[in-house]
Amino acid sequence: MNKTMIAILAAIFVGFAGLVTWSVLNNQGHDFASFDSARFIAPDPANGNIGDHIRGNPDAPVIIVEWGDFSCSHCAQSNPMFKRIADSYGDKVGWIYRHFPLTGYQNSLSAATAVEAAGFQGYFWEMADAMFANQALWYNASETTRTDIYAQIFTRAVPEGDVDQLRADMANRDISTKINFDKNLGKLKDIKGTPSLFYDGHLIDGGVWSDEAKFRQFINERLTAAGVDPGAIPQED
DSSP: OOHHHHHHHHHHHHHHHHHHHHHHHTTTTOOGGGSOTTSOOOOOGGGTTOOOEEEEOTTOSEEEEEEEOTTOHHHHHHHHHHHHHHHHHGGGEEEEEEEOOOTTOTTHHHHHHHHHHHHTTTOHHHHHHHHHHTHHHHTTOOTTTHHHHHHHHHHHHOTTSOHHHHHHHTTOHHHHHHHHHHHHHHHHTTOOSSSEEEETTEEOOHHHHTSHHHHHHHHHHHHHHTTOOOOOOOOOO
């Protein structure tokens, strides 16, 4: 066997190995239907050992699941209300955020990656809120500038955070696994756009969640059905 043939075979082997690695990293072969997407999902090899991110109580009687995209303008506009609602109910409600990066947005994946990297330091929600609030700063950023912008947003949102660690963690392959895991779960729910909100596995109508009073009433009814006193409905700011 001559050197040229050996080189060709080696290249084929490397390419095949790379394809296998890509398949593993992108969750191929996992039975996504075996996970209860209506409840909190703990760290697992299928999600890169990165469990669900949740505001509130993972064992709450009412769990709201949001699939979102940091590039989505509707997600950014709704996020302050979602945070306000989740925070106001304390341990009575759990609010899970899962990634569903849409095609057509150049920075959706990198933005989700930056937020997950912040999560390695325990600052997922601080970074998520900051990325939504500063969406205009990075939305059209180039590949050469966007990481610097994410780093600046992180530094402002989390002054005590380690920005160098953030940059390093963005290369962690477990993050890609987590993002793809979330999206594959969303595909099972036939998600068409973001934000998409679910309760007990069922899609919540946009006419409900987009109106804070109606959304709170929706939650209160589910809490009451679960035998939990929802308490007074907080007034909007």
